Amino acid sequence: MTYLLTDCHFARFDSVYFQGSQLNIDTRKIEDRLSLLDKKTDQSNSAKRKRSLTASLADFLSNLPTPLTLCSCSPEDIRKFLVWKDEFGKTKIHTASCPYIGSSDSRINCACPLRLAAGTVEGVINLLCRIFEDHGFGRFWDSMTMQGNPVCSPIVKEYLTRIREEQAKANVLPKQAKPIFMSKLRSIARYIDMQLARSDITSRERYVLLRDQAWFKLQFFAGDRAGDLSFLLSQQVRSLSDGSGLTVTHTFGKTLRGNRGKVNEFVVPKCADTLICPVNGLNTYVASSKAMGVNLTLGYMFRIVSDSGVVLDQQVSYSVVYERMRHYLTVLGIYDGETPHSFRAGCAVSLNVAGCSSADIMDHVGWFGSESAEYYSRRKLMRSSTVAKRLARAVDFSNEVEDFYNSHADYASLPHAFFEHV
Structure with a gap:
């Protein structure tokens, strides 16, 4: 069998004729292989998280006073969804007057609210972005036409910035596993x-x-x-x-x-x-x-x-x-x-x-x-602890430290090397 490929990019080759060979193609085997790979994709943790978050967002949008869908929601609706998700957080956002500020234990009995950790919020936003991208919304939001991926809107990014700042002020530290020694x-x-x-x-x-x-x-x-x-x-x-x-x-x-x-x-x-x-x-x-x-x-x-x-x-x-x-x-x-x-x-x-x-x-x-x-x-x-101990020992020769600075490190007060100050 002969194929004429003059109407495609292959036409740039010296010869436009390609002599095809008779191939023994086992389409069933190919389909079985693709089915197996697709099944592994569907069963992956990433795919499961996407399905779960998609269902959660769809349920939230459908229960708003004016029901919406993924195709009709706006960046503001995404922000509302993130605030709603915040209710299920386990990170204490302590106030400045709370005696437990700096503690990451959510079991502490104080009136400070529980929120999603900033890192978790970022992960939710990134996953939402991929979900909308998978549904054909791309990775850009046009504020003029109100079209595109609503998660990519500047106000959603600004929401994450505000969350990070709020938790930084509350002295919320990244959670670390308690070491087992x-x-x-x-x-x-x-x-x-x-x-x-x-x-x-x-x-x-x-x-x-x-x-x-x-x-x-x-x-x-x-x-x-x-x-x-x-x-x-x-x-x-x-x-x-x-x-x-x-x-x-x-x-x-x-x-x-x-x-x-x-x-x-x-x-x-x-x-x-x-x-x-x-x-x-x-x-x-x-x-x-x-x-x-x-x-x-x-x-x-x-x-x-x-x-x-x-x-x-x-x-x-x-x-x-x-x-x-x-x-x-x-x-x-x-x-x-x-x-x-x-x-x-x-x-x-x-x-x-x-x-x-x-x-x-x-x-x-x-x-x-x-x-x-x-x-x-x-x-x-640990390095800071070592350095701090050396600083504490410097108390014994504090006068020498000041003298050394004045004679070697205070650049503005050091005399010129080659001419006198006028």
Whole structure:
């Protein structure tokens, strides 16, 4: 079969004739592949958030005194929706006279209102912008014709600015996970060992305890995200040739989506304290699971278990890890609002105190921006503490400091080098 392509851009080639070949195209296979990819897109967290927010906005608009739709709403309607969403916030906006100003605990009993955090408001606005863009409204709002994407209107951007300023004046600080340090990790590990030694323990309980202790130890010493760790495959864990530890390679996670070849690689060394040693914890987990008839050499490293005690080849979720961690800390009487992210924070702070640079912390934990390393390791505050102590010691030679400034640093009062002042 011969195709004549003189009416399209391909006509610029030397020959306008392309001899087609007889191809065996399996359209069913192509459609099945596309269907699978579309299904994964629909089931992604991003798609679920979009659907949820779209439904929420549609419900809000339809319940206004003058019912509206996504196609008829204005920037002012978007602002009203954001104010309505504010009612479900959990961030206390303390007044200047409130004794709890600076506290992020929403459980504090004061009359100050609860609002959405500024970062959350920004996230809602960005997601709304993408929703309208997906519906063909683009990324621009024309105030003259009142057409385009209403979320891109200047008054919506100004709304976010006002929210940020309001919360800055109220001394609202970005929420940070409360770090879990080695003392609590030891307490959890010791408690799990006691439970494993019980004579009446079931096989299901034994597997869960073994999995949990290995997870907590690995997450602390790796500084990994809980969500990323849930995707870890056994094949991605290798032993160092000298037997001093393990190396782990992540290729998928929150910030690892196959773009630009990003990977997160880190080493997990053995440590002298066998109670919390991550290598010892993983080896115990794999070996004990094998003795129970569970093969962990292939597939997900950390798996869920059914009510009947069957270990499934499905990764454990963040919510499961969160509930297990909270359970242990609550039973031990040491729960203080920590989340699985607390292990990551504890790792970053420990690395900082150990003298690691921001670049070293970034490489180990898997951050691609120095801001994250500075933020989670509390490096700025710790440096400030060191500098402040030196300033306090300067009291002992305060006169010398002033004399040195006058003779070396007060530029305006220093004499000219080559001519006299007239």
